[in-house]
Amino acid sequence: MKVTATISDVEYGQPGLFRGYASFSNPALSAFTWPICEIRGARPGAKLCISAGVHVNEVAAIEAAVRLQRLFHPEKMQGTVSIIPLINQPALYKYSEYVCPLDRKNINFSFPGSATGTFSECLCDAIMGEWCVDADCYVDMHGGDLRENVSKFTIYQRTDDAALNAPAQMMAMCFDSEIVVGLPASHMQNPGRPPTGFAAHGRLAIMSEAGANGLLDEDSVRFHVDGVLNVARALEIIETPPTAFGRARVLCDDYLWVAAPCDGEFHADVEPGARVERNQRLGTMRNFFGEILAEIKAPQTGLLLWRMTHPSIPKGSPALAIAVEEGFHPNMGR
Ligand SMILES: [Zn+2]
CATH class of the missing domain: 3.40.630.10 (Zn peptidases)
Known part of the structure; x- marks a missing residue:
């Protein structure tokens, strides 16, 4: 360099x-x-x-x-x-x-x-x-x-x-x-x-x-x-006191992308940071007549990492992502 x-x-x-x-x-x-x-x-x-x-x-x-x-x-x-x-x-x-x-x-x-x-x-x-x-x-x-x-x-x-x-x-x-x-x-x-x-x-x-x-x-x-x-x-580069923590810092061990199931206008039910349950509705895909074409459901219990804010999303493109809490796995009955 x-x-x-x-x-x-x-x-x-x-x-x-x-x-x-x-x-x-x-x-x-x-x-x-x-x-x-x-x-x-x-x-x-x-x-x-x-x-x-x-x-x-x-x-x-x-x-x-x-x-x-x-x-x-x-x-x-x-x-x-x-x-x-x-x-x-x-x-x-x-x-x-x-x-x-x-x-x-x-x-x-x-x-x-x-x-x-x-x-x-x-x-x-x-x-x-x-x-x-x-x-x-x-x-x-x-x-x-x-x-x-x-x-x-x-x-x-x-x-x-x-x-x-x-x-x-x-x-x-x-x-x-x-x-x-x-x-x-x-x-x-x-x-x-x-x-x-x-x-x-x-x-x-x-x-x-x-x-x-x-x-x-x-x-x-x-x-x-x-x-x-x-x-x-x-890293001990500086020695000033650390800042206080106010957020939960929930440890997660998986990152799941959730794609739009069809072309349409995405309307979200939940915002980033929210806890969601498996199969909970996270939003809908609608047409330009306002009719619901599909529901987007949570593939797993977790927390919403992010979501797209522009409604227009083509089929297969990600609409949102979920983080899965550490230790939580499917079929664990939790
Ligand atoms: Zn980036």
């Missing part, structure tokens, strides 16, 4: 506050640079990498990545905090939902990526292998694309290795979330989110999600900012 200073106090890699632009060594990425802020304490310690803007409309997360740059001070910390506030540079000013416009791939489901793949896959590979190569933890912040409302939740990847699971869950618990999702180990068989791609290489990454409809709401910004600061405390 090559880094060029712009408004820095110090040279890249030196203690102090660095601000500049990074470029990655993979030629497939050479047309772009990434804004990077790195705050390095005089004393050695852990390295925390923080990003947002994989989805460019998830603006509360992007604003949190900007604000966090001013909340770490080299003289009051040990180790390093490195922040890239907008990962999906090709989508800047294009307002692309979910995907990178160059290859139409969702960067968020392309980890660990590939140095010989498409742009998004090369970018994931560069994030893991260059920018985050020596990071103790990577936090990627998300939530609230143009047509969705998400609960406040965090994601980590569960593996067969308890020594990897414990710190991953601990970092995910640093956020004052409604729901903490530990993805099933089976997710690691395919490209996935950062927690999945990193865990496949025995490394630690988590995600935080908060926001709705491309809005810059203060509550979601604070959720991300406070959670990342708590992660930095857990």
Whole structure:
């Protein structure tokens, strides 16, 4: 990774506050640079990498990545905090939902990526292998694309290795979330989110999600900012007291996508964060005459992670998602 200073106090890699632009060594990425802020304490310690803007409309997360740059001070910390506030540079000013416009791939489901793949896959590979190569933890912040409302939740990847699971869950618990999702180990068989791609290489990454409809709401910004600061405390980068927790942080161990059963207009009965029972009606699909075409029912008892807010949804496209509480499995009679 090559880094060029712009408004820095110090040279890249030196203690102090660095601000500049990074470029990655993979030629497939050479047309772009990434804004990077790195705050390095005089004393050695852990390295925390923080990003947002994989989805460019998830603006509360992007604003949190900007604000966090001013909340770490080299003289009051040990180790390093490195922040890239907008990962999906090709989508800047294009307002692309979910995907990178160059290859139409969702960067968020392309980890660990590939140095010989498409742009998004090369970018994931560069994030893991260059920018985050020596990071103790990577936090990627998300939530609230143009047509969705998400609960406040965090994601980590569960593996067969308890020594990897414990710190991953601990970092995910640093956020004052409604729901903490530990993805099933089976997710690691395919490209996935950062927690999945990193865990496949025995490394630690988590995600935080908060926001709705491309809005810059203060509550979601604070959720991300406070959670990342708590992660930095857990890594002993800073020593200030942790913020208080007010939400339930319900531990969940599955993430179920629920698709629209037919083309139509989706009208939701429940909002993100709500508890739902198996087979409970979560909403209806209607036609343009207001007639109900189908009901969408909960496939499992759990909590609503997010729902689409734009009513028009084609058949097979996700309308909402449910997190299943840890220890709860079908046929357990609970
Ligand atoms: Zn996102």
